[in-house]
Amino acid sequence: MSINRRQFIKIAGISTIMGLGGTSAVDLLQRNWLEAAQYSPDPKALTAKRWAMVVDVSKLKTEDDYKNIMDACHRVHNVPELGNPKDEIKWIWKETYEHAFPGQEHEYLTEGIKHKPFLMLCNHCDNPPCVRVCPTKATFKRKDGIVMMDMHRCIGCRFCMAGCPFGARSFNWKDPRPFIKEENKEFPTRMKGVVEKCTFCYERLAKGLIPACVEASQEAAKKAGTKPGLVFGDLSDPNSEVRRILSSHFSIRRKSELGTQPSVYYIIGGNDHA
Amino acid sequence: MYNGLKIIIGLLIFVAFVTFPFYSKMGKATTKPDPKIDTPVIQELAEKKCVEPKDFMKTEHMKMLNDWRDLVVREGNLIYVASDGGKYIMSLQNTCMNCHSNKKKFCDECHNYSAVVPYCWDCHIQPKENKT
Ligand code: SF4
Ligand code: SF4
Numbered sequence: 001m002s003i004n005r006r007q008f009i010k011i012a013g014i015s016t017i018m019g020l021g022g023t024s025a026v027d028l029l030q031r032n033w034l035e036a037a038q039y040s041p042d043p044k045a046l047t048a049k050r051w052a053m054v055v056d057v058s059k060l061k062t063e064d065d066y067k068n069i070m071d072a073c074h075r076v077h078n079v080p081e082l083g084n085p086k087d088e089i090k091w092i093w094k095e096t097y098e099h100a101f102p103g104q105e106h107e108y109l110t111e112g113i114k115h116k117p118f119l120m121l122c123n124h125c126d127n128p129p130c131v132r133v134c135p136t137k138a139t140f141k142r143k144d145g146i147v148m149m150d151m152h153r154c155i156g157c158r159f160c161m162a163g164c165p166f167g168a169r170s171f172n173w174k175d176p177r178p179f180i181k182e183e184n185k186e187f188p189t190r191m192k193g194v195v196e197k198c199t200f201c202y203e204r205l206a207k208g209l210i211p212a213c214v215e216a217s218q219e220a221a222k223k224a225g226t227k228p229g230l231v232f233g234d235l236s237d238p239n240s241e242v243r244r245i246l247s248s249h250f251s252i253r254r255k256s257e258l259g260t261q262p263s264v265y266y267i268i269g270g271n272d273h274a
Numbered sequence: 275m276y277n278g279l280k281i282i283i284g285l286l287i288f289v290a291f292v293t294f295p296f297y298s299k300m301g302k303a304t305t306k307p308d309p310k311i312d313t314p315v316i317q318e319l320a321e322k323k324c325v326e327p328k329d330f331m332k333t334e335h336m337k338m339l340n341d342w343r344d345l346v347v348r349e350g351n352l353i354y355v356a357s358d359g360g361k362y363i364m365s366l367q368n369t370c371m372n373c374h375s376n377k378k379k380f381c382d383e384c385h386n387y388s389a390v391v392p393y394c395w396d397c398h399i400q401p402k403e404n405k406t
Contacts, residue, residue: 039351039354040355041351042353042363142350143350144350151397152347186367186368188399189397189399202350206346207352
């Protein structure tokens with residue numbers, strides 16, 4: 001028996017439809033179980049409309065003040081120490097005024113500012129270019145303003161590194177595991193070929209803890225009887241500590257002329273915030 | 275037929291070659307995977323049960339973990355309410371592996387048997403196993 005072209009297309013069409021219907025019915029049955037599952041954030045989680053950080057560099061005096069903060073972050077997040085600036089992975093790091101705020105420097109800056117290290121981290125920009133260029137949505141902006149990394153999706157194209165004007169992102173050129181001094185068993189590491197950066201400690205906020213760097217800074221300040229150099233809070237809440245500091249001090253942001261709207265603010269002046 | 279002998283010998287070699295995996299294993303029983311749940315944490319549980327029934331976990335754990343990771347990383351959730359009402363933190367590294375601290379005898383047992391290589395462990399730290 002021979003069939004003509006018309007019959008063939010009909011049969012093919014019908015069997016495709018049946019095939020599609022068949023698989024989706026199976027999928028639906030299985031999916032229903034998972035979709036019926038309930039999940040929720042932890043009720044203890046810290047929430048905000050827009051998280052922000054204030055870095056008051058006048059409160060950071062000694063080398064140890066910086067080291068203490070940077071180590072706290074890198075320790076809890078399994079950030080490797082590769083001992084080579086070309087491969088360096090950093091979530092929070094030191095930079096000179098001239099590099100942090102290019103265009104703002106001039107030859108007659110006070111000695112204090114000229115040689116003062118500034119703490120840098122991802123700015124969690126309100127208008128983040130890194131998110132716009134990521135082809136897989138591995139980096140995305142959460143409702144609370146955090147610019148997140150989903151390591152499961154990163155394909156290591158490094159578009160985000162080209163997009164970020166702040167150098168906040170690092171690429172894993174090697175397997176980082178052998179270079180992690182002491183693993184934090186509760187947090188994953190990264191693998192070769194993905195990009196990483198500060199995530200404002202989303203995993204700690206989810207459990208009701210403030211970011212590790214802010215905690216370290218607060219603890220050090222309490223011991224020394226001073227005010228902490230890092231303050232974290234909700235920018236949309238006029239009564240939050242960050243807003244109180246910003247409304248009473250002169251503050252600057254990195255490269256604000258680029259329009260990315262950073263959420264990390266720097267206070268350079270000396271007097272104490274209330 | 276030209277070169278008949280050569281063709282037939284060639285064919286025989288070819289057939290022997292492609293069927294090699296079958297007859298080389300013929301008659302030998304492969305060991306069935308036998309995942310163990312005898313870890314200290316599980317031993318101490320009053321009722322030895324996972325977050326969902328065993329049969330569901332057996333066939334659906336990969337989908338569940340996939341859902342968990344999106345729910346946590348992308349949607350900011352943390353707590354899973356199981357079908358029996360129990361609450362669990364959605365975390366492979368901290369929840370699953372806390373009980374199943376015997377990755378070699380639990381995860382790898384079936385994964386090796388079915389030749390799947392999940393890349394979870396490229397980043398998630400696997401439990402330190404004491405070699406006993
Ligand atoms: S600082 Fe860079 S990485 Fe961070 S949100 Fe802004 S553009 Fe993205
Ligand atoms: S390197 Fe990863 S996060 Fe960056 S743009 Fe590419 S896929 Fe996105």
